[in-house]
Amino acid sequence: MLDIDEMSSKEIHELLHTVGYGHLGCIHEGKPYVIPMNYYLEADDIYLFTTIGMEPLHWRSVIVNGRALRVTEQADLDRVMHLVKERNPMLSPAINRTWIDSQGRSEAIAIYRVHETEISGRTTDGVSSKKP
Template sequence: MLDIDEMGQREIQGFLQQVGYGHLGCIHKGKPYVMPMHYYFDDPAIYLFTTEGMKTHDIDTNPEVCLQIEEIHDPLHWRSVIVNGRADRLTEQQDIDRAMQFIKERNPTQIKP
């Protein structure tokens, strides 16, 4: 029998800090749509980076999203967290610069000069 334990808040925060990638769920033309994304967790915010396109259009249309993060070692040893929230675009340049710095530190291949 599979034994499933709930993670506490501190464990969830550590997990979000550690992993850095997950699956973003949003609504595309009225239907659920999930795509892989890198993220940066700076409690309580989660920063995502994407170029203009389908994801940004979908989020502008309906900003309610979820992010599912998982770590699978084998079928009996895995962890998963789902975060629900509202996606907002950064509009202030200092916030954009700070988020870009997070992304560069976490995943330097995402941003090319």
């Protein structure tokens, strides 16, 4: 049986700073869906990057709840895109490619800022910050 322990705030933020990618869970017309995302963490805000469009035995997971707002100001978009590309240079080909989908939309990149209102983390690594 897996021993699942709560992570400390420090452990949570260390994991978020280390990983740089995650999944955004949403509800659309009453049905949940999850979108893989790259992100950049800045203070209590998380900037999510994506194109529009089972767990292993040992894992660590952080859930961040907050309000997501789409970043629309060009200066903010440029700043966050610079940070995203700096964090993950392999995204450059996907970022630089432009396309038009079947509905005529040509904007393929979306950036959201999530201001954290609640954060929690769990781990099966066997080291609990709650244990003595």
